[in-house]
Amino acid sequence: MHKLRLGSVANRRKVQIGAVLGAAALAVTGLTVPNAIAAGKPITIGISVSLSGDFSGDGVATQQGYKIWAAWQNAHGGILGRPVVLKFLSDASSPTQVVTNYQKFMTADKVDFVLGPYSTKLTKPASNTANRYHYVMLEGIGGGPSVFSRGLKNVFDVSASATYQLVTYAKWLAATQKPQPIAYATMDDPFIQPMVDYARAYLDKKGFTEAVYKVYPAETTDFSPIASAVAATGAKIAILGTMPPDGYAMVQNFIQAKYNPEQLIMASGPDQGADFTKSVGITNTEGLMVPNTWIPTSNYPGNKDMVAAYIKAYGGDINAINADVPEAFAAGQVLAEAVNKIGSTDNKKLQAYLHSGASFTSVQGPVQFAADGQNSGAAPYVFQWQKGVYLPVLPLGGPDKVSPIETMRPDWGTTPGM
Amino acid sequence: MLVLQAIIEGVLVGGFYALMAAGLTLVFGVMDIVNFAIGALIVLGAYLSYSVCNHLHIDPFLSLLITTPLMTGLGMFIYVFLIKPIKTNRVVMSLLTMFAVATLIEGILDICYNSGFVQIHASYINNSLKIGKLNFPLIYVLSFLLSVFLLGCLFLITYRTKFGRSLRASMQNPVAARLVGIDTDRVSMITLGIGIGLAAIGGMVFGTTNAFNASSSYDIISRLLVIVILGGFGSVGGALVSAIFMLVIQDVVAVVWSPVWGSTTFYMILILVLLVRPQGLFGKKGVRAQ
Structure with missing residues (x-):
């Protein structure tokens, strides 16, 4: 566990750097200054995102979700009291490039953690690579059944399973x-x-x-x-x-x-x-x-902050927020909650804890991992x-209030009462 | 009835694919260049039409009066500043150059328009003509008619004008064409301009029938290459026949059997055709070997 000793010059500098990084992240996303600012040696997290190619629309939204989460997390004390710094590489929606990106994160950059890319197609090779280097891969946007049918123990989906x-x-x-x-x-x-x-x-x-x-x-x-x-x-x-x-x-x-x-x-x-x-x-x-897997008006922890930060940073209204944004945000949330709980950046301990049946909260609601890594707690x-x-x-009778369903669509181009 | 509907849709959609492929095949015929940027240029054409329609509030077809000359100019610019200066290993280097152009265009479009999907709209785009039990989507009918008209114009230019004679001479034997006084550089410049101008038109139609973003080019380029290979590199008529053939086969297989087998069936036919006619249906054997 990394503890800050504010007495030394070196650590004071780390505190200053951390504070600057945290403040910069806040400035970018427009979040308000919180009661606890992360400081110290940054926690680095590598993420491959699809900024071009077939998934570029969702890839950009995924990156936005991760960025907003990092700023929010830093505004709430970071991870282990240290600021979160995200490293992004674009994979051009390619299953080959995504492997190269994660290899670079884990071998050259030696990041503390990795989070998942967009899509099942990319999460499969990415999680294989992470497994090879003994990294946990938390993700929210790659929950196809084939990701979880390979016996990997390091991949966890925070969203409701695709199936x-x-x-x-x-x-x-x-x-x-x-x-x-x-x-x-x-x-x-x-x-x-x-x-x-x-x-x-x-x-x-x-x-x-x-x-x-x-x-x-x-x-x-x-x-x-x-x-x-x-x-x-x-x-x-x-x-x-x-x-x-x-x-x-x-x-x-x-x-x-x-x-x-x-x-x-x-x-x-x-x-x-x-x-x-x-x-x-x-x-x-x-x-x-x-x-x-997400309700924009949900009262789950962080959701209102996320929505406000998104609209401030990227414009639009609550209905304009792509579902990938909360899915990425939730992956970051669960990572932070788990790492703060175990008090270590050790991926082996993190994997064991995620498999322990522990429950987590996210902007999408409750998260609890089944043995194969799928979220068995989501609705x-x-x-x-x-x-x-x-x-x-x-669903009717669920924890959130829902509107009455319209069982008969009108003809195309017509909306009664509009 | 469903099969007949699929045949009609295949013919209509095939028409506009033929138009997009015509530029590709013409450029190869004259310049020996496989224009790998064609997909990106079609998407650029779609974005230009989208912007013109949105800002000037005009019909997508009218937007072509602005976008086609712009794209034709871009084609000539690319030839003069990027292709013409290549003096050695021209085929390979121009291939790489066009690939770089595609990457550059995609990057610029991503920056200018972000990666969200957009679509070109007009009041009639969702309309269709109903004849008996058959359905004719209006946008496909209009784009098919436009394609036939433009391909007809291209045919007239190629076979009934002085420039067309120069173009055909350059396609058959560029060295001999230069020896008899044809300015093959000028022919190449105009041909690339026409090829990319056609991409503007294809882009507009693509943008009215599909939501698109900068990365949509990847789904277009493979189809166009296949059309051109089957039709025969350099043959505009071949592009028309093979585009319609491809779309009809795919659509019929999709409704009768499965869309997954639509492409597979077509590729199997392509392989069989190439075994018998390696130059494609309408390609001329050994022309480029001169």
Whole structure:
């Protein structure tokens, strides 16, 4: 454990440097000066982010989430009383580059900790590398089942597992609607497809049939045949495993095909804030649903600070905050809580503690790790766009207040009462 | 009916892919350069149209009156200042140069527009024409008509003008073309300008049918290369036929079987075609060996 002895000149200098770093981080994100400023030798954390390539939209949001967390953490005493300094390298969305980046962090930079990149695709190779160098990898945005099926003991996801993210909706559907045909289409992504497949298997057991089930490759740019196949079924319920740009194109193709499902839920897309509303048009968002692990208005620790800091630093409003921001923030929060608890920067001790069944709190809610590293304490939400506002509508009877769900979407481009 | 719908969509979307590929194949035909920056240039064209539409509040198709000359000028600029000065190992060096141009464009776009997704809007973009049970998305119909018109113009320029004769001569044998007094540098400069000008048009259509960011180029470039390889490097007609063929195959397989097998099926056909005709469907055997 590193203790500060303020008597020595060297340590006074460390204190000054730490204070300057902490203040600089606060200035960048606009957080208010707290009651405890971190000081001493910085805790360095290496993170690979996708600032270009396929994941660049989410990669930037991921970096924003981590930056805001670091500033917030420093404003709350840092980790072990020491300021947090983040080191970023861009991986260009490449599984090869992400490995190189983490190797550099762990061998050349000798960082204290690493946090996860964006996506399951990158978290898999990144966590392998971290395991090789005996580093823990906490992450919030790479929770595809394939990350946890390899027997690694060093990777932990603070968000709700991908597999279960559509289950809240599926359970509600089975409980409130008569069995009927459902149209499915999903990208062949290791995070997205399991979400749809698990919900599909659950609904199959409850008597809901498949009107169509289409899997499309990630590099697809022409969605018209997939949308046509879905539209041709006339299914009243459509469940789509989309990433942001695909979901936007799919909506456009549905409008062109004059296909108006009564319920339409997408794995990702409607949670992208202003990007989504600008791309599909605000009047076309009515009734669209998406699972999410975070409520913007949540009272969980740090959430209000995070939202305020985000808006101050990057503009927009509460609905414009990308879901990647709290997911990255939560990974940092759990890291800090765990390291402060064990009082050491030893990754081996940290790994043992994370596996101990201990509970943590984050902006996304409770976190508790199962043996495979998935968060068994999370309860995924379902959000719905209603009259231009992004509202939590499920789960019913959960810890947070949710709005009534809109069960019948209006025709595209129409929003009653708006 | 679903298969017929897929064929129609394949033909319509194939038309605008052909337009984007036409620039790529023309540039290769004249200059022996595989323009690896074509994807980034198409995205640049999309962003330019997006900005013009948003700031001047004009129709995306009208924005082409501004963006196409700009991009044509950019193409000529790239030729004069980046390609022409390369004196040795021109094929490889120009390949690297265009790759650098692509990286530079992506970086600048990332800085200027950040990495969020945007899309070009117009009142009619979500409209479609319904004939019987068939659906014709209006934006695809308009872009297909524009593509056919522009490819027709390109054909007329290539086969009915003095510049076209110079261009074809430069494609067939650049050394002989120079010997008979053709300014092949000027032909190359104009060709790259036309090729990149077409990217502006393709970019506008891409931007109205897809949400895009600076990194969207990666999904475009592989498709365009495949279209050009199947059609035959240097053949504009080949680009049109292979683009439509590719999109129809992919769309039909997607609706009948699975979208995952759409690309695979097409690539299997591509391999078979190349085994029989290594120069592509409409490429001329051994032309570039001269």
